[in-house]
Amino acid sequence: MVFNKLKGVLKKFVDSVVEVAVTRELREEDIAPLLDELVIELAESDVALEVAEEIANRLREELIGRKIPRFSDVRSLVVESLEKAIVDVLSRGYQPLDLIAEARSRSPGNPLRILFFGVNGVGKTTTIAKFAYMFKQNGITPVIAAADTYRAGAQEQLRRHAEKLSVPFIGGRYGADPASVVYDAIEYARARGYRVILADTAGRMHTDRDLMEELRKITRVAKPDYRALVVDALTGNDAVEQARFFDEAVGIDFIILTKVDADVKGGTALSVAAVTGKPILFVGTGQKYEDLELFDPKRYTEKIIGELKQKS
Numbered sequence: 001m002v003f004n005k006l007k008g009v010l011k012k013f014v015d016s017v018v019e020v021a022v023t024r025e026l027r028e029e030d031i032a033p034l035l036d037e038l039v040i041e042l043a044e045s046d047v048a049l050e051v052a053e054e055i056a057n058r059l060r061e062e063l064i065g066r067k068i069p070r071f072s073d074v075r076s077l078v079v080e081s082l083e084k085a086i087v088d089v090l091s092r093g094y095q096p097l098d099l100i101a102e103a104r105s106r107s108p109g110n111p112l113r114i115l116f117f118g119v120n121g122v123g124k125t126t127t128i129a130k131f132a133y134m135f136k137q138n139g140i141t142p143v144i145a146a147a148d149t150y151r152a153g154a155q156e157q158l159r160r161h162a163e164k165l166s167v168p169f170i171g172g173r174y175g176a177d178p179a180s181v182v183y184d185a186i187e188y189a190r191a192r193g194y195r196v197i198l199a200d201t202a203g204r205m206h207t208d209r210d211l212m213e214e215l216r217k218i219t220r221v222a223k224p225d226y227r228a229l230v231v232d233a234l235t236g237n238d239a240v241e242q243a244r245f246f247d248e249a250v251g252i253d254f255i256i257l258t259k260v261d262a263d264v265k266g267g268t269a270l271s272v273a274a275v276t277g278k279p280i281l282f283v284g285t286g287q288k289y290e291d292l293e294l295f296d297p298k299r300y301t302e303k304i305i306g307e308l309k310q311k312s
């Protein structure tokens with residue numbers, strides 16, 4: 001089940017605090033060991049260590065020394081403190097963005113350009129198709145550009161999505177200059193009045209120096225409005241490392257976190273948001289075109305601790 005590990009860790013923490021709160025005061029000697037344990041277990045749930053420690057520190061400040069008034073509920077107090085800490089972590093760098101409104105406001109000669117970055121296998125191709133679907137659902141037909149010219153498979157996969165979605169597709173010969181593919185797509189969109197370009201980029205080994213150069217070149221040529229990074233919720237701290245790499249290479253504007261529907265651990269969103277300071281704006285929640293949701297820190301927190309609130 002989704003986020004089960006993280007949910008279990010947080011539930012155990014709340015239950016343990018309630019158990020030690022018999023004196024109606026949250027004493028340091030009782031709470032400190034629980035916080036230490038919480039840090040370790042959060043780390044095992046894909047929460048980066050520094051983020052786990054930050055959450056524990058926030059709880060320490062909120063809880064230790066706290067006297068519980070006679071009729072108030074310890075459980076609610078702890079759950080509320082947790083909620084605040086998680087919302088804060090997920091909100092770091094967060095700014096909602098209305099891509100549909102932005103695309104609509106564009107003049108046809110000046111299409112909105114979104115470049116997608118990410119390591120192979122994270123769900124980048126599927127995500128681009130989901131974006132195309134989202135724009136189409138809102139009456140805007142985008143152009144898809146496949147600039148990963150060294151992988152025939154990647155081009156073919158995108159071409160098939162473009163066909164299914166009835167959107168124009170611009171690809172390149174095998175090994176063609178990826179930047180020139182994006183350039184062609186921009187020219188194509190300009191000439192025919194399309195308002196949005198969704199461009200794929202190569203994602204082989206994220207430690208590859210040549211790749212960094214290639215991505216920088218594409219970015220210089222395309223002058224994107226947004227540089228979107230796709231990361232996979234199932235990869236935990238690797239997702240954080242990838243975000244660091246791509247941010248250094250090209251600068252990242254926002255992040256799309258995929259496969260949250262299959263994420264048992266649950267901590268990657270917290271790590272990525274807090275460590276990189278880049279906003280997660282979308283989450284992938286399945287394999288179908290409609291399985292793309294706007295990310296909202298409060299709603300995401302609710303997914304994590306909603307059940308704890310019900311019990312309080």
Ligand SMILES: Nc1nc2c(ncn2[C@@H]2O[C@H](COP(=O)(O)OP(=O)(O)OP(=O)(O)O)[C@@H](O)[C@H]2O)c(=O)[nH]1
Nearest residue numbers: 120121122123124125126258259262284285286287
């Ligand atoms: N459950 C789930 N699966 C997803 C999601 N996004 C993508 N996938 C699946 O992840 C797998 C990889 O997705 P692709 O879109 O091919 O990934 P890619 O990053 O383009 O990978 P390469 O083509 O290898 O570069 C596919 O089986 C997708 O259906 C998601 O949000 N949830």
